[in-house]
Amino acid sequence: MPETLTRALDELAGAYEAALADPTFAAELAALLASFVGRPSPLYHARRLSSQCGGAQIYLKREDLNHTGAHKINNTLGQALLTLRMGKRRVIAETGAGQHGVATATACAHFGLKCVVYMGEEDIRRQRPNVFSMRLLGAEVRPVTSGSRTLRDAINEALRDWMASVEHTHYIIGSVVGPHPFPRIVRDFQAVIGREARQQCLDQLGRLPDVVVACVGGGSNAAGMFYPFVDDRQVELLGVEAGGRSTQPGEHAAPLSFGSPGVLHGSFSYVMQDEDGQTCPVHSVSAGLDYPGVGPEHSYWKETGRVRYTYATDQEALAAFDRLARSEGILPALESAHAVAKAMELAAARPADQVVLVCLSGRGDKDAFEVARLRGEEI
């Protein structure tokens, strides 16, 4: 990280510690999550999907039912509260699929903060409905035309903005990536997913799940889902990266599966890089997973073996998207469809009394145009 940002990162770490020590912060956030987001999100037994897979029972943690349609709002409200505590009035964010951009714009509208969202030109094309939503919410969307024109360059541009605006602006990063203390803060705000799901399993099923599955781009929904289960050693944890078109470099976005340890955006983690440490291009059908790095805690969990990581291809994700729509009446985000794809595989191979819990991190409305385009259909 550049020296220019050190003071702001220290200030953020301090503000976060102070917030943790202040019961009014937790109470304020919990009240917002209940009345504004609609938490707790339900735990749903996907019976028809489970029976079609012919094995274990699949349960969905319905983050798609949150206000703004994904888990991202859990983090943006928390960080918006921190923004206010630091006395800052302007917020910047990056976005890939647009879900984090919408969630940030929403939190800023709620608190009356000025909001600028950086978004790659390629992603603006893929995610038009979210771009319009952000504008409706009063945010300015700045197209990023440098480099890959996707999430990675949107983060670069947001960091460059922050380099110059750091004294009055907070950067609400959207995933468990970037420099300390961001990975920790975002994980903590997303851990509400795993805490609720764990308790819902105990209350409704009288037991913990056998496996927990979540998709991993930067890895925020997965980190939030896994973290409360980390000490439950009997629960298997499975992270699903974007396998893209093939296992060739540039054709996927799966650094935990195919990358190597390196530095990107201020953290040391697995990254898709070449011999000189240059970040490599990545691809995924889902804009939200299209990131060449991954949160450092996932790399840690990979190294310790606590979480197993695999990948689902574009085709597998699209097939799971269709299957969940037809079998359950739920259109998942293409990101979440990666987790669904591997959960279906797992469920098929396991006995009927096992429980596979999937984080359904977002809803698929935003992907309708892109899926139609991929099928060559006009809508």
Place this chain on the structure above:
Amino acid sequence: MSAVDRVFARLRAAGRKAFVPFVTAGDPDLEFTRLLLAELARRGASLCEVGIPYSDPIADGPVIQASYTRALQQGVRLNAILKMLAQTTTALPAPLLTMVSYATVLRRGAGRYVEEARRAGVAGAIVPDLLVEESTELARLAREADFSLVHLVTPTTPRERARRIAERSTGFLYYVSVTGITGERATLPQQLVDNVGWLREQTPLPVCIGFGISQPEQVRLLAPVADGIIVGSAIVRRAAEAGRADRNQVLQSIGQYVQSLIDALPGTHPAPAAGHS
């Protein structure tokens, strides 16, 4: 004492200031970079910074970003850069420092990076995305190899921290003039002169000012309070012309531009014509 230390010892003894140009390695190609370094040294550059192109330079503005992207698209690789530098440094009177991302250093291995750069005749490195707290290992390797590791202090750096950074920096201390990214600025912050003055009182290390500087008037204002002036984007922008214009003309025009900045340094008199004085 590294080659960088010797340059500043000499300049200080003569009451002069350093002019430190920055160039992107491999934009438009490595042969041009080699010629440009020779031209800059001939004009009186005291040291040169060589930017190792990186895919995600978050501290850089559009001009340097674009030059890095062009160089990478040309397929410029670290090994080829070091090879070109090895051929250049033997005949170059000005020591070279690489401006290099920690992603590149780490990938190569810190020890190997220092060793290979040193073998290519490079005198030190600036790693703009490596915080002083995280530089312990690289600093140790650099010290053992007599390789300068230059740290940066910025307007947002608290004073106590600035002192700590000054203690860890070797060669010189890089003071970033603005809160922001690289790129030419018409105006620089009001407090800049005071901040640099304060910093120079805290350390025996030379302090050079970089980011945003492109005009002789800025050099005239800032050089007296510093030990050196760093100019990057204004040179890189001109060097980019070499991709489509006559290279000798581009070299000449950069040379003349750099001369105008060097002439604005105190203690430097406009270069006399041969046989004069």
